[in-house]
Amino acid sequence: MNKYLQIFKPYGKTDKSTIGIMVLFQIIVIALIWLFSSSPLLPKPTEIFSSLGKLISEDNLIQELWTSMALSIKSMLIAIVISLLISYATVVPFFRPLAFMVSKFRFLTLVGLSFVFTMMTHSGHSLKVSLMVFGITVFFVTNMVAEIENVTKNELNHARTLRMPEWQVVWEVIILGKMDVVFEIIRQNFAISWMMLTMVEGISRTEGGIGTMLLNQNKHFHLEAVFAIQIVILLVGICMDYGIGILKNLFCPYAALTLEKR
Amino acid sequence: MNAQKTNTILKAENISLNIGGNQILQDINIEIKDIVRPNVTTGQIVGFLGPSGVGKTKFFEILSGLLEPTTGTVMLGDPLEPVQAGMVGVVQQNYPLFSHRTVEGNLLVAAKKLYPNEKEAKEKMALMLDRFKLSDKAKLYPAQLSGGQKQRIAIAQQLLCSKHFLLLDEPFSGLDINMIQEVQELITEIANFNELNTVIIVSHDIVSTASISDTLWLMGRDHDSKGNVTSGGKIKHTYDLIDMDLCYEKDILSKPKFQDLLKEIRGLFPKL
Numbered sequence: 001m002n003k004y005l006q007i008f009k010p011y012g013k014t015d016k017s018t019i020g021i022m023v024l025f026q027i028i029v030i031a032l033i034w035l036f037s038s039s040p041l042l043p044k045p046t047e048i049f050s051s052l053g054k055l056i057s058e059d060n061l062i063q064e065l066w067t068s069m070a071l072s073i074k075s076m077l078i079a080i081v082i083s084l085l086i087s088y089a090t091v092v093p094f095f096r097p098l099a100f101m102v103s104k105f106r107f108l109t110l111v112g113l114s115f116v117f118t119m120m121t122h123s124g125h126s127l128k129v130s131l132m133v134f135g136i137t138v139f140f141v142t143n144m145v146a147e148i149e150n151v152t153k154n155e156l157n158h159a160r161t162l163r164m165p166e167w168q169v170v171w172e173v174i175i176l177g178k179m180d181v182v183f184e185i186i187r188q189n190f191a192i193s194w195m196m197l198t199m200v201e202g203i204s205r206t207e208g209g210i211g212t213m214l215l216n217q218n219k220h221f222h223l224e225a226v227f228a229i230q231i232v233i234l235l236v237g238i239c240m241d242y243g244i245g246i247l248k249n250l251f252c253p254y255a256a257l258t259l260e261k262r
Numbered sequence: 263m264n265a266q267k268t269n270t271i272l273k274a275e276n277i278s279l280n281i282g283g284n285q286i287l288q289d290i291n292i293e294i295k296d297i298v299r300p301n302v303t304t305g306q307i308v309g310f311l312g313p314s315g316v317g318k319t320k321f322f323e324i325l326s327g328l329l330e331p332t333t334g335t336v337m338l339g340d341p342l343e344p345v346q347a348g349m350v351g352v353v354q355q356n357y358p359l360f361s362h363r364t365v366e367g368n369l370l371v372a373a374k375k376l377y378p379n380e381k382e383a384k385e386k387m388a389l390m391l392d393r394f395k396l397s398d399k400a401k402l403y404p405a406q407l408s409g410g411q412k413q414r415i416a417i418a419q420q421l422l423c424s425k426h427f428l429l430l431d432e433p434f435s436g437l438d439i440n441m442i443q444e445v446q447e448l449i450t451e452i453a454n455f456n457e458l459n460t461v462i463i464v465s466h467d468i469v470s471t472a473s474i475s476d477t478l479w480l481m482g483r484d485h486d487s488k489g490n491v492t493s494g495g496k497i498k499h500t501y502d503l504i505d506m507d508l509c510y511e512k513d514i515l516s517k518p519k520f521q522d523l524l525k526e527i528r529g530l531f532p533k534l
Contacts, residue, residue, distance in 0.1 A: 157328050158358040162423050163348030163375040172371070176362050254362055257405035 043224040052228035059213065065232065068201065068209040071125075072193055075132030079193075080186060082133065083140035090145055091170050099145050106138035110196065114203045124206035131203065135196045136189050143185045147178055180255035183248035187241055194237045267295040267504075269340060271460060272325075272427070277334035278494065279320055286317045287324070287331070288494035294460060296340065297476060297504065305426075305459030307449060307510070309471040311527065312481030313534050317495030318464045319431065321481070325462065326350040326429050338427060340458065348375070350427040351420025355435055357412040359404040365391075365415055366400040372423040390418045410441060417452065426458040433463060434470040442467075446474050450510055468527050473520070474510045476503055480527065482534025498534060501527075 006012035007022055014022075034045060043051075055061040086102055089095035110131050117134070121127045151173060159169040201211030210229060217225040249256055272294040279287040297306045312318050323329035325336055327345040336345040359368050369390060373383035391397045394414045404412055413433070420428055433449065434442050453461045465471045472478055478501040484493040501523065503509055514520050 154354055154356070154358055157323070157347075157352070158354065160328060160347040161326060161350070161352040161420065162372045172360060177360060179362060252362065254403040254405060257403055 041223065043227055047224040048227045048231065051222070051224040052232070055213075055225060055228055061210070061213070061229075061232065064208050064210045064213050065236065067207055068197055068211060069236065071128055071132065071201075071207075071209060072190075072197055075129050076136060076186070076190060076193055078129065079133045079136035079140060079189070080182075083137045083144060084182065086137075086141050087144035087148060088170070088174060090148055091174060099141055102138060103142040103145060105134075106142060108138075110135055110199060111203065124204040127204050128200050128207070131200045132193060132196060135200075136193045139192055140185060140189050143188065144182070147181045147185070148174055151178075180248060180252035183244060183252060183255075187244045187248070190240055190244060191237060194233070194240070198233075266298045268298050269296055270294070270342065271296050271340050271458065272336075272338040273342060274325065274336045275334055277321070277324060277331045277336070279317070279324065279329075280332045280494075285494035286320050288496050290321065290334070290496055292479065292497060294477065296458065298457070303454060303457050305453035305456060305461065306476045307453050307474050308460065308462045309475035309478045310462065310464045310481060311466065311468055311471055311478060311531075312495065313466060313531060316481045316483060316534060318466075318481055321495065322352075322429055322431055322462075322464045326352045328352070339425075349424060350429055351417075351424030352429045353413070353416045353420055353431065353433070355432045357409070357416040359412060359416055359419065361404050364401055364403055365396065365407070368404070368415060368419055369422055372419045375423040376425075386422060390422055394418050409436075410444070413445070414448070417448070421452065421455075426456060427460050427462070428452065429462045429464065431464050432466070434465060434467040442470050446470060446510075450474055468531070469515070469524060472501075472503075472524060472527065473514050476509055477501070478503060478527075480530060480534060482530075485533070499530060 003013075003015065003018055006014055007018060031045075034042065052061075086095070086099050090099045113134065114127070114131065117127055117130045121130050155173050155177070156169055159172050164172060197209070198211035198214055201207075201209040202215045205212045205215075210233060214226060214229045214233075217229060270293055272292070274290060274292045277287055277290040278285070294306070294308055297304065310318055310321070320329065324331050325345070327336070327347040327349060337343060338345050338349065360371070363371065366387065369387040370383060373386045373390075374380070377383040377386055388397070391400055394417075396411060396414060396418070399407060399411060399415075404415070407415065417428070417430075430449065433445055437445060449461055449463065453459050463471050463475065479497050480499040480501075481495050482498040483491045483495055486492050506519070506523070508514065508517070508520050508523060
């Protein structure tokens with residue numbers, strides 16, 4: 001009994017079986033609330049799953065999902081390259097104002113910028129990519145620059161005492177040494193990009209995508225379809241997050257070793 | 263033991279450091295000479311003692327070429343040349359290592375600086391691992407090592423790329439009595455790896471440092487009659503433990519003369 005009471009204490013010690021029971025219990029409670037809810041705003045699971053089947057068979061949900069994923073991954077890759085270049089450049093004082101400025105752009109709204117980006121780009125696809133890249137970059141640079149600024153003088157001096165010239169210090173301490181952090185930031189920013197997707201696909205609907213599909217279903221008050229699409233978005237997001245976690249463990253196996261459990 | 267002091271291998275002249283109007287260090291002059299004992303390969307250990315906040319770490323950074331003093335110069339080697347970062351091995355208090363590299367990787371990246379030939383660098387690394395009895399840890403990451411093992415690897419890493427000078431910042435901090443003895447033996451062993459080796463210990467642990475040092479410097483600051491600090495950190499007292507016949511030996515702590523020295527230093531400490 002005492003071990004079950006631990007789950008209600010701050011930093012209580014729990015074993016795997018207790019966590020399993022706890023999670024199962026919470027899922028059952030949520031499922032029961034959902035099943036017996038009489039709210040018209042919450043469609044029944046059966047309605048949602050039947051709508052999901054219809055979306056797949058009649059509305060090309062898989063194709064639309066692929067379009068969105070391709071857009072998201074492409075934008076993410078471009079944003080990673082740009083963000084890392086800007087962030088790493090902050091070790092050179094000349095480039096610090098640029099990173100500072102890019103970081104502050106996170107307060108701008110994408111909708112407000114869409115006109116400027118429309119004028120600058122030549123197709124709906126490049127407009128969406130540009131907006132996504134912009135949206136991801138401003139947050140990525142903010143996180144990455146903060147990590148670079150947290151590097152201590154001792155860490156840099158350690159590399160210097162090993163006869164490393166300053167560029168090698170940057171390579172060893174900032175670029176290689178912070179590789180695990182880059183994966184963690186990618187993970188967080190992928191979630192942000194996945195959230196932005198609906199908005200961006202709403203700005204330019206020419207290519208379709210799951211965001212466009214969601215907005216169309218929303219417009220016609222097809223709540224069960226909206227819920228079905230949201231569940232797909234959530235599951236894909238979780239899978240991508242898990243995938244990035246696997247990549248992090250693959251490329252930075254040491255990162256997990258430093259995580260001390262509370 | 264017939265120890266003879268020969269040529270100067272480290273010289274710091276008129277070292278002062280002022281940061282933002284605060285005088286951290288003031289007019290520090292030190293000289294370390296090579297100690298030669300006939301028929302014995304012996305390096306030397308120099309201890310810097312002083313209370314917290316006296317500027318030991320800043321002086322440590324200046325000695326290792328990591329920090330430019332406001333005035334003065336540091337020369338080292340035989341012949342003497344101006345110090346530059348990398349000439350002195352530095353092991354900081356928290357034993358920093360590259361967490362993204364294995365033990366082997368950490369040592370190899372250091373060895374390649376003195377031995378650009380990959381094969382030679384690997385041989386030196388293997389020798390060092392063997393010498394520190396850590397060959398079985400070669401494939402582990404720093405996060406998988408104990409504090410003592412990390413300290414040994416950090417020292418091995420520095421020895422692989424610096425030549426004969428090693429600076430240790432608070433090497434006894436947070437260690438229990440058994441570990442302190444182990445670290446003392448390790449430091450003595452390192453000093454005696456090579457005739458020209460000089461290990462400089464910066465510490466506030468009087469007993470542990472004094473018992474293995476050949477020379478002891480006490481850092482402190484001047485105070486006015488009310489006890490207010492009136493100067494930057496400087497060398498207030500020097501003890502030549504070779505002349506005093508108090509060099510390291512297993513039962514040094516039981517020597518009454520050594521106990522008297524400790525008593526004297528303890529008495530001076532609050533005034534530093």
